[in-house]
Amino acid sequence: MNGFVELARAAAAARQSRPQVALALATLVQVDGSSYRQPGARLLVDAEGRVLAGAVSGGCLEGDVAARAAAVCATGRAARLTYDLRADLETIWGLGAACDGIAHLLLEPLPDWQWMAEAEAIRARRQGGTVVTILDAHGSGTTCLLLDGDSPSARWHPLTDDARLVSPTDVAPIAHTAIRTVMPVLHALSNDASVFVEPLVAPIALHCVGAGRGAAAFAHIAVTLGWHVTILDHRPAMLEALEVPEGVHRRQMRQLDAVQTALSELPHDARTAVALLSHMFDVDAAWLAATLPLPLGYVGVLGSRKRAAQLLASAEATLAASQVEITPRHRHKLHAPIGLDLGGESPASIALAAIAEIEAVMHARPAGFLRERQSPIHSRTPTPTLPEDGRAPTSPTQPLRCELPEPRVD
Template sequence: MNGFAELAHAAAVAKAVRPDVALALATLVDVEGSSYRQPGARLLVDTEGRILAGAVSGGCLEADVAARAADVWTSGRATTLTYDLRTDLETIWGFGAACDGVAHIQLEPLPDFSWMEEAELIRKSRHGGALVMLIRTGESKDVRLLVEGGTDTTHPAVIKKVSGDTLTEQETAAIVELVRTADRTGLPFAHQLPGDVGSVFVEPLSAPIALHIVGAGRGAELFARIAHTMGWSVTVLDHRPALLEGIQLPTGVARQGVSATEGPAGALAALPHDGRSAVALLTHVFDVDCAWLTAALPLPVGYVGVLGSRARGAQLLEAVEASLASSGTPLTERMRRKLHAPIGLDLGGEDPASIALAAVSEIEAVMHARPGGFLRERQSPIHTRTPSPRLLNQPIDSEEPGAA
């Protein structure tokens, strides 16, 4: 996701300092070949050519995009800028950057930026949804939409128009289907509507990763700090109030005491436990880890990790299997796959900070359905995206990112 809260803050500061200077927003909507940034990257600029926040490239295009902000305000319409990164940089800067792609950037006037804060709220609601921009051909005005829900019958799609003309019934139906596709794939994409009536850029408002850290020891501080820097929603849980209050956590990381009455199952039920959720068990106490693992594995979370040796992990799994069987819940292969014990990627570090980095990196890899290896050894393209994503009524071979 692309920092809606940060962009909204930067826009508010800019308007407070220079209230008479208009703003514009650039969005990278499509890439052909290789690019440093991917679709959904954004850049906030003003009509005097200032770069205020964000980025749509490795630094080579931002100044040229900012220089065009005044033009889109004069026209009152969004425009699509196309940069061939293999040749255009020579014209713009007088040197080439040896990039291998073409970047399509949508630049639009930004008279109102309050929708950014609403987009962030939709993300945090964890009900699915998307940000949609319809660029129409002809004289009709472009349309910006926020869509909340739409992924299942529990949370039907609610379309909120931010700006522009009214949608036709055909456009509405097409956008709802595209939003469902974006929510499943987790990838933003551009789509050409039939009949040459315009194009749509759809960006899923995927929920932030929710990391539940069990055990308020020294390691929890490091886990929380790294995950919080990633923009994740982090909660540290412990049944020992003094230990929980004694650790130093970044502002925004939640502490949650766990009573004997609610136990692990009750505590996890009150927290996000979907495919974008992860549980890290750091207590070092076998019986405590066993209780939490018994509660966590049947939930549709995307990841469960346990600190400790491989042998300890095997013993825990054996105990959990027996505990689940006694309650009539068999240990399934899917539960086994989501369990990572020992926790973390094989980065080689032994100190607590290295272990925390390895664990957070593993969670990131799992949520993106990646193996976590060296990019230099990857044979397929680095960025998993397709120029024309399939709709949900078409077969999709791979599992969705973050699936439980």
């Protein structure tokens, strides 16, 4: 999650309460080795050294970054900061963090925060988009451009005059790679400049079928993660009585044959999860038959293995009558019984186990104990290579690095 909602709200609140205090935004643009946060993490600070929102580390860098904001705001010129987490913290705070990476950040003045609200709106439209930051050879840079949509039809929204320094020919394939792989890309345009292109990844859309206590627990946990939650049921009284956080959508389903209509009007992409919680066989079976063929990221069914097998058999029979075959890929997205094996039995515990499983699936992680993970816990797949001749992006066998240009000495 990009966190633009939190950042935009904090910036708006700061402008209202202290309009005379300038704001600055730090962006993590590159990590060498392991780091608590990954490229694209952001931190909002002000010229008086306050940390307002976001994070670029596990808590060890935020204070020092905030302390540097005054100089950046006074000059109106961004600065690039490099922290060797293996040693620098001993110098900064008098204690070492014993981390295993080097963090490269851009700290820039933020005279206008409205672009972050625009970036969040692009994310919510779920049609692709990117944030483009240019890094120059003088140790400066700026977030200069938003792309709304995927190339070549993406709409360009320049944020600063520096947007003229990047051309569609240069940026379009980089943006396409970032969107396809859901990973930021740091790419050298020349000896004098690099671009950091971050995909505006759509928030997870969670559709809970069934308005019981379990659905309320699902909604409360999912909303804290920034997910977009819809609860669907054919019983209006139960929907109205449900106590859910603000922003959760309730949708009444009047009959089973309206399932396809509802799905067509709701997100149904790879960032969508469906949780079948109705405890009604016909309802769950109808939704299972409708959702399995779709390109969803996750479908979970509450209940026992026996019930899940019966539901799957029913869904297969329904689809076979329409000459739709359930493939291994379709089966792979099905999680029945729903959730990780956490051991809890209350509605809240079951919701926690299911939400955790969805989070793991969306991040392509096995959801095991971190102490048993053999690779670094914060490492991610290496940045993919850019596509050539229209081919799909591919991941390299060895990690790639894009060295930031060294600042010029005039």
